[in-house]
Amino acid sequence: MKTYHVTTFGCQMNEHDSERMKGMLESLGYREVPERADADVILFNTCSIRESADSRFVGHLGEAKRLKSEDPEKVIGVGGCWAQSVKDDVFRQFPFVDVAFGPGQIPKLAEFLTSDSITAQGFFEFESFSGHLPMKRAREFQAWVQISVGCNCKCSYCIVPSTRGREVSRSPHELVEEIAKLAQDGVREVTLLGQNVNSYGRDLPTEERIRFSDLLREIDAIDGVDRIRYTSPHPKDMREDVIAAHAELPSLCEHIHLPLQSGSSRILKAMRRTYNRERYMDRVAMIREHVPDCAITTDIIVGFPGETDEDFEQTMEVVEEVRYDGAFTFIYSPRRGTEAATLEEQVPHEVKRERMERLVDAVQRLQRERAQRFVGRTMEVLVEGPSRTDASKLRGRTRHNKTVNFTGLAQPGEMAQVEVTGATSTTLAGEELLLSRALA
Numbered sequence: 360m361k362t363y364h365v366t367t368f369g370c371q372m373n374e375h376d377s378e379r380m381k382g383m384l385e386s387l388g389y390r391e392v393p394e395r396a397d398a399d400v401i402l403f404n405t406c407s408i409r410e411s412a413d414s415r416f417v418g419h420l421g422e423a424k425r426l427k428s429e430d431p432e433k434v435i436g437v438g439g440c441w442a443q444s445v446k447d448d449v450f451r452q453f454p455f456v457d458v459a460f461g462p463g464q465i466p467k468l469a470e471f472l473t474s475d476s477i478t479a480q481g482f483f484e485f486e487s488f489s490g491h492l493p494m495k496r497a498r499e500f501q502a503w504v505q506i507s508v509g510c511n512c513k514c515s516y517c518i519v520p521s522t523r524g525r526e527v528s529r530s531p532h533e534l535v536e537e538i539a540k541l542a543q544d545g546v547r548e549v550t551l552l553g554q555n556v557n558s559y560g561r562d563l564p565t566e567e568r569i570r571f572s573d574l575l576r577e578i579d580a581i582d583g584v585d586r587i588r589y590t591s592p593h594p595k596d597m598r599e600d601v602i603a604a605h606a607e608l609p610s611l612c613e614h615i616h617l618p619l620q621s622g623s624s625r626i627l628k629a630m631r632r633t634y635n636r637e638r639y640m641d642r643v644a645m646i647r648e649h650v651p652d653c654a655i656t657t658d659i660i661v662g663f664p665g666e667t668d669e670d671f672e673q674t675m676e677v678v679e680e681v682r683y684d685g686a687f688t689f690i691y692s693p694r695r696g697t698e699a700a701t702l703e704e705q706v707p708h709e710v711k712r713e714r715m716e717r718l719v720d721a722v723q724r725l726q727r728e729r730a731q732r733f734v735g736r737t738m739e740v741l742v743e744g745p746s747r748t749d750a751s752k753l754r755g756r757t758r759h760n761k762t763v764n765f766t767g768l769a770q771p772g773e774m775a776q777v778e779v780t781g782a783t784s785t786t787l788a789g790e791e792l793l794l795s796r797a798l799a
């Protein structure tokens with residue numbers, strides 16, 4: 360039996376594409392091995408969102424090169440966003456690579472492996488969905504579901520539209536069917552994926568076209584689905600129907616990721632985000648009105664070209680006003696082929712670093728403060744496994760997407776009732792209410 364090994368970089372979309380790659384390879388009779396050195400087919404699913412993503416991956420390729428020189432029979436494959444962004448240059452930069460393919464060409468990997476092709480090949484059209492391939496899930500009770508791929512936005516800093524192509528939504532019937540099957544198979548939590556998940560459906564033919572909130576409603580009605588999450592929504596498409604769905608649908612979790620990027624309307628305009636500070640804050644107010652306890656998290660970029668001290672202060676103000684439950688913070692990184700990379704006033708690295716430090720301090724303080732509201736409450740936790748820091752404890756997540764480390768008896772995949780006894784900026788601590796188990 361032939362063997363494979365996949366290393367995944369980047370976002371959940373890539374993690375999920377890797378599950379599809381693995382499912383496809385297993386259907387061809389390949390078996391996964393934990394060590395790269397033992398694999399006949401060595402794959403990398405790459406990311407290119409920031410420069411650091413590129414360099415991390417290139418380090419790993421060095422080992423693949425060595426393995427290939429020891430055993431030329433091995434197949435080295437490079438898929439994903441980095442491959443898509445450099446296309447056939449993959450083979451010029453790394454002549455030992457046998458096959459390269461973009462995110463829309465995963466099935467071509469199977470074609471390559473089953474043909475007798477001995478020459479290196481690259482596949483970079485935007486054609487197919489990995490959503491139709493078999494999948495190998497990392498956890499039996501949690502699943503990712505790609506509802507759309509690609510992005511029609513033109514954010515001036517972002518490489519994704521060029522690596523993932525135009526937005527294409529999957530048919531709602533197909534999605535509901537797939538999720539119903541997952542639920543029968545033991546999945547309790549689904550995370551809907553899309554680059555711009557809440558613009559779902561606009562490209563569908565009229566007879567199939569439904570709104571994102573309608574899709575949420577249909578998934579909520581599926582038996583066995585206890586939790587629905589989605590990522591990433593765009594603030595411009597965060598309409599009242601979607602926000603209200605969080606209050607109305609029992610399985611839709613009390614967590615909304617609402618990427619801010621900058622608190623300065625001037626910078627938002629240069630980023631081509633199509634909303635300004637006021638409109639963003641209106642969305643936040645609407646969330647607080649419909650779902651007062653909702654966790655709100657975000658993405659923020661510091662040091663976008665032309666960002667002044669005043670612009671950055673505005674970002675800090677928004678952070679303090681919203682009081683985020685969490686934030687991913689990034690230093691702006693110029694990407695090849697993007698509009699922002701050509702802008703003149705690039706911010707000096709030292710300034711970016713200082714701003715980042717201040718932002719991270721504020722984010723952590725607010726995260727810690729916000730988490731205190733959970734202390735003393737009994738919360739539903741989906742158990743994921745043993746705690747990473749203390750093997751005698753369990754780890755799981757609340758509907759607000761907070762990680763909890765707790766003492767208890769529950770098994771992975773079960774919902775436990777946990778009394779929260781403490782909170783840091785990153786995790787909650789607690790104890791399972793065993794009486795509720797005895798009664799259940």
Ligand code: SAH
Nearest residue numbers: 516517554591618658659660689690691692
């Ligand atoms: N489609 C999603 C996710 C995009 S990538 C969305 O729009 O929210 C995740 C995050 O990476 C972005 O939200 C942004 O904050 C960050 N990012 C994207 N390009 C970047 C760049 N060139 N430099 C720094 N951060 C970047």
Ligand code: SF4
Nearest residue numbers: 510512514517519554
């Ligand atoms: Fe990139 Fe903007 Fe699309 Fe997100 S919405 S993937 S940041 S272009």
Ligand code: F3S
Nearest residue numbers: 369370406407408440
């Ligand atoms: Fe990276 Fe592509 Fe995701 S660039 S963040 S893997 S969409």
